[in-house]
Amino acid sequence: MTNSSKLSEVREVCHRFADVAAPFCHITDDKHHEMTLELIETLLEEAGDSPDDPLNAVISILSDAIEDYESTQPELVEFEQQACEGPADLSVLRLLLDQHRLGMADLPEIGSKSMVSRVLSGERSLSKKHIRALSNRFGIDPALFF
Numbered sequence: 001m002t003n004s005s006k007l008s009e010v011r012e013v014c015h016r017f018a019d020v021a022a023p024f025c026h027i028t029d030d031k032h033h034e035m036t037l038e039l040i041e042t043l044l045e046e047a048g049d050s051p052d053d054p055l056n057a058v059i060s061i062l063s064d065a066i067e068d069y070e071s072t073q074p075e076l077v078e079f080e081q082q083a084c085e086g087p088a089d090l091s092v093l094r095l096l097l098d099q100h101r102l103g104m105a106d107l108p109e110i111g112s113k114s115m116v117s118r119v120l121s122g123e124r125s126l127s128k129k130h131i132r133a134l135s136n137r138f139g140i141d142p143a144l145f146f
Contacts, residue, residue, distance in 0.1 A: 024062055027069035036062055089126045089145040109133035
């Protein structure tokens with residue numbers, strides 16, 4: 001195969017990819033946002049750990065598209081700002097409550113509803129026991145709380 005034919009083949013493949021990937025690379029609505037998140041999740045499971053795996057380049061492109069879309073959505077921008085404010089443990093706890101649609105009464109790992117309220121207000125701190133229990137329940141690294 002000559003260089004000219006290789007370049008032609010790559011160009012064709014790139015054009016086909018661009019046509020198929022357009023809704024994922026230029027997200028314009030919540031439906032395509034969700035579809036792109038699902039696609040990335042699938043690709044992450046399939047991609048090898050090597051930075052040379054071509055799927056990692058596609059994941060990078062799609063991640064940039066998601067970031068671009070999310071930066072234009074006021075509710076997502078506000079959510080990110082709130083998540084970054086304050087201590088890490090409270091941000092993680094608020095994120096868990098939001099993502100899992102939980103109320104203050106839904107965290108027996110911390111204690112009563114009033115105890116959760118005190119923690120969220122900054123009046124009380126999460127103990128190591130709380131962090132360990134929350135990490136186990138939600139399958140997350142305890143280091144996220146620090």
